[in-house]
Amino acid sequence: MDLLEAIYERHSVRSYKDKKIDGEVLNELQHFISQCNEDSGLSIQLCLNEPKAFTGMMAKFMRFNNANNYIALVGKESDDLSEKCGYYGEKIVLKAQQLGLNTCWVAVTFSKSQAQKVIKLNADEKLLIVIAIGYGETNGTSHKVKPIEELSNINELKDVPEWFLNGMKAAQLAPTARNQQKFRFELHKDEVKSYSGSGAYTKVDLGIAKYHFEIGSGKNIFKK
Ligand SMILES: Cc1cc2nc3c(=O)[nH]c(=O)nc-3n(C[C@H](O)[C@H](O)[C@H](O)COP(=O)(O)O)c2cc1C
Secondary structure (H helix, E strand, O other): OOHHHHHHHOOEOOEEOOOOOOHHHHHHHHHHHHHHHHHHOOOOEEEOOOHHHHOOHHHHHOOOEOOOOEEEEEEEOOOOHHHHHHHHHHHHHHHHHHOOOEEEEEOOOOOHHHHHHHOOOOOOEEEEEEEEEEOEOOOOOOOOOOOHHHHEOOOOHHHOOHHHHHHHHHHHOOOOHHHOOOOEEEEEOOEEEEEOOOOOOHHHHHHHHHHHHHHHHOOOOOOO
16 A cells, blocks of 8 residues: 555544554554654654553543554654644554554543653653554544635646645545644645644644645655
8 A cells, every 4th residue: 555545545543453563563663653753853652552541531422442552742842843743643644554553643532641651751842642543443434625725725726737736635635633624735836835724733734734745746845
């Protein structure tokens, strides 16, 4: 499965099989997370066989079941922490999809205090968000997405370069908090400008959407 296929295959999954992540899958996942940490300066951590963060009321309300593993997105406080966590977290999400795993980004409906007990957190670092991960009971389902005209400055799709359109199609499928899709990409001559919109977790959402846009368009826009 290539990354574009992983984008189409991925949906949030909240109910998992009682099956451990181990062997070659675990090795590859851990290696990939270490590489992301090296590239980003983040301190992303994989928490395995730790069911307590997803057994509270909030998790039950959202129907999390057997969510015994999660990825904690940890980094030093900075202006770009949220966007960076979104970008590198989604890299791991799509890699997980390629490895046959399922995921769900979780900002609110888990016990942060429990997660903080099991991760390594330096005084200048913050746990921003987690991603539940495991073998899903199902692969999840598609959700409604906003039209490209609403997510960009494009009015007439026929006048748009193909690479931008492909970037937008991939960005359309990016997971966002409460499926809010407040991000926006604008094409000005050959340059792409992006905006996060206002509200909680919109910067994380933008980082996620940027990674999708890069895969669809084949252009590097994150490290500008
Ligand atoms: C930044 C972020 C935070 C999220 N927080 C939660 C959460 O607290 N609880 C939850 O059940 N889902 C959460 N989600 C999952 C979204 O609800 C889900 O991605 C969205 O509805 C789109 O569905 P899809 O991922 O299946 O495409 C979050 C997603 C993102 C990107």
